[in-house]
Amino acid sequence: TQLLEQSPQFLSIQEGENLTVYCNSSSVFSSLQWYRQEPGEGPVLLVTVVTGGEVKKLKRLTFQFGDARKDSSLHITAAQPGDTGLYLCAGAEAGNNRKLIWGLGTSLAVNP
């Protein structure tokens, strides 16, 4: 059962464009994380959000946790080729802090 729906699955844009990736669930999460994975490497943590409605910014990346802690979004402003990669969201279910629930990922290609 896929508890975290991530969309879109693929995204190809031109340098300078903005984009938003969504991560949705019917489950409540105590926290949600976004990871970025480059080819041939393991995922690397970008951010953790823990409070409903929380917004965090990391340079051109803005992360938001839904008020009900069931969804999250990642917005990239003025995308650059260096942003190319696989973006994964992962949620820690309330009461189950031993395993993360993973989205299928969004493969982003930013063309120069």
Place this chain on the structure above:
Amino acid sequence: NAGVTQTPKFRVLKTGQSMTLLCAQDMNHEYMYWYRQDPGMGLRLIHYSVGEGTTAKGEVPDGYNVSRLKKQNFLLGLESAAPSQTSVYFCASINGLAVNTGELFFGEGSRLTVL
């Protein structure tokens, strides 16, 4: 800074052969995980361990065994490899005190092909 190290990084097996993937972490993390990553399937948890001497099944444990004899090492074994086990395997670890919000550290992956 070694972090999480996986060996081997690449391996080709014939159906029915056995092998062991080794994961070593130098961060004194309590929790360790083995995932497989397949196109369109995302990261799927195979087995995990919350401490030395303990292991537990994830969502796709069949065909795999694990051992955590030392805190820093987590071994993933395939007793009789099948083509369906062709995948990229990732090991990850996390501080047990921060499992809810802390960073999951991943290895670089081990690409396994079963012919």
